[in-house]
Structures are given as C-alpha cells and as structure tokens.
Amino acid sequence: MIVDYHMHLRAPDESIEHTVEAVERFVEHAAERGIDEIGFTEHIYYFEQTRQLWSMPYHLERCAYDIEPYVNAVVEAKRLGHSVKLGIEVDYEPGREEETAEALAPYPWDYVLGSIHFLDGLGIDAEPSLVESLGAEGAWHRYYEALARAGASGLFDSLAHPDLVKMFGDEIDWDWDAVAGSLDGVAIEVSSAGLHKRHGKLYPNAALLRAARERGIPITLASDSHVPQNVGRDLDRAIEHARAAGYETVTLFDRREARQEPLG
Numbered sequence: 001m002i003v004d005y006h007m008h009l010r011a012p013d014e015s016i017e018h019t020v021e022a023v024e025r026f027v028e029h030a031a032e033r034g035i036d037e038i039g040f041t042e043h044i045y046y047f048e049q050t051r052q053l054w055s056m057p058y059h060l061e062r063c064a065y066d067i068e069p070y071v072n073a074v075v076e077a078k079r080l081g082h083s084v085k086l087g088i089e090v091d092y093e094p095g096r097e098e099e100t101a102e103a104l105a106p107y108p109w110d111y112v113l114g115s116i117h118f119l120d121g122l123g124i125d126a127e128p129s130l131v132e133s134l135g136a137e138g139a140w141h142r143y144y145e146a147l148a149r150a151g152a153s154g155l156f157d158s159l160a161h162p163d164l165v166k167m168f169g170d171e172i173d174w175d176w177d178a179v180a181g182s183l184d185g186v187a188i189e190v191s192s193a194g195l196h197k198r199h200g201k202l203y204p205n206a207a208l209l210r211a212a213r214e215r216g217i218p219i220t221l222a223s224d225s226h227v228p229q230n231v232g233r234d235l236d237r238a239i240e241h242a243r244a245a246g247y248e249t250v251t252l253f254d255r256r257e258a259r260q261e262p263l264g
C-alpha cells in the first residue's frame, strides 16, 4: 500500500482551489504514480473560521477562505468513490490547545496533521528563522521541546516533517532516542518534500527514523505537494528510507482511527 498523506488542494498554478474538480486532478496524478490513497492537508491558517488562533501577520494575511468548500470538496469526492481522505495541516500553537481543538471540532477529519513552522514569532523553515536568533543548538532544543508538546497534546494523529528545524544551519548530533521517546502515541510522516529544499534531504533523518521504529512509532508517507502534478513525487525514496529504518507497514486513517497496512 502506498499513500500520500500530505498535500495542499490547489490549482496547477498553486492558487487555492477548493473544488471537487481540483480533488480529481490530484486523484488522476496519484493514479499515474501508483499511489493507492491520498489525503488532503490544507494549511488551517487559510480558513477564516480559525482567525482567533493567530497573532502573526504571516497567518492573519492568509486567513481569508471559508473552510466549508474545502471540507465539502473532499467529502463529495469520497462520496463519488475516490480514494481520498480529509485531513488538515495544523500549526501547533503552544498554549492554544483548547482553541485549536474547538476550531477542529465541527468537521469530519480522517486525520489531523500537526506541524511546527513558527515558534516565538520566528520561522522554522522561513526567515527570519529561529536558528538565526538562538543558534542551531538553542533552536533545536526549543523545536524538539515544542514537538514533544505537540505530540502529547492529543490534537494530532500524525506530525509533519518532524525534523524541519534542520532547514537552516548545521545538523547537530542529537539524542534521537529521547526525541522518539517523546512522541509516543502519534505517527510521524516520512516526507520526500525536503529533497526539493535547499538541504535536499528527506524528513526525518535516518537516525530519528530508526529511533522511532525502535519505539514502535507508526509512519505515514508524504510529498507535501502544493500542485496536482507533484502528488506522490519521490515517494519511492521515502519508502526506501522507511524500509532501511526497519518499517514494514504504513498507517492509514479513517475518521481518526489508525490501521496498519503493508508498506509499498
């Protein structure tokens, strides 16, 4: 089984298009790449219903779309028989767990994907970055502490690009077993998106993925595609990476229930 559980429902030019037709373009590209099931995970901050969660201009500027067409497009595509799942990529805001849960409550998610893109108003994969401000070691401490809180919050079924903090600065020898140990009860994604970033690496690194495997943490697969033509891109590399760490199964979600299927 091959799933791609991280993508943004957009038109081919990457503009927001939350329609059944847009879903069907992703479904077609997924079929061409041999992907069995895809899950949409639009950024939650695009939806005006979540405005109360945000304080940074980055989020507030984008918070302009109604969430209903997004949810309805994926639900309708499911009804038409497409192998699609309704997810959402949620920026974890430490201290705003209750408000986040309230914002998510009205909709029939198959899974909720937790992400950390900003901490203390600074970017993890955007500039000005937390690494610039605190140095790599300080930023990594802050990031992995927040990731553990995200995992323990109960808000998320899976965590996106779990070592995103390597975007800027040097990679550091780290206690990956401690990181994996802090993520009990939540899946992590093995993502090919980093192959197309400045560092050119998969998420997460091999040592973290091995530690996660030893701890029994389940995985999903992710392209983080923002256009239909990139669905499933380089997932063969992500699968190889997961196998090298000892994984033999991949997680599927249905209305927030997880199950394991053979990988590949």
Ligand SMILES: [Zn+2]
Pocket (backbone or CB within 6 Å): 089, 115, 117, 160, 161
């Ligand atoms: Zn992300």
Ligand SMILES: [Zn+2]
Pocket (backbone or CB within 6 Å): 006, 007, 008, 089, 224
């Ligand atoms: Zn994403």
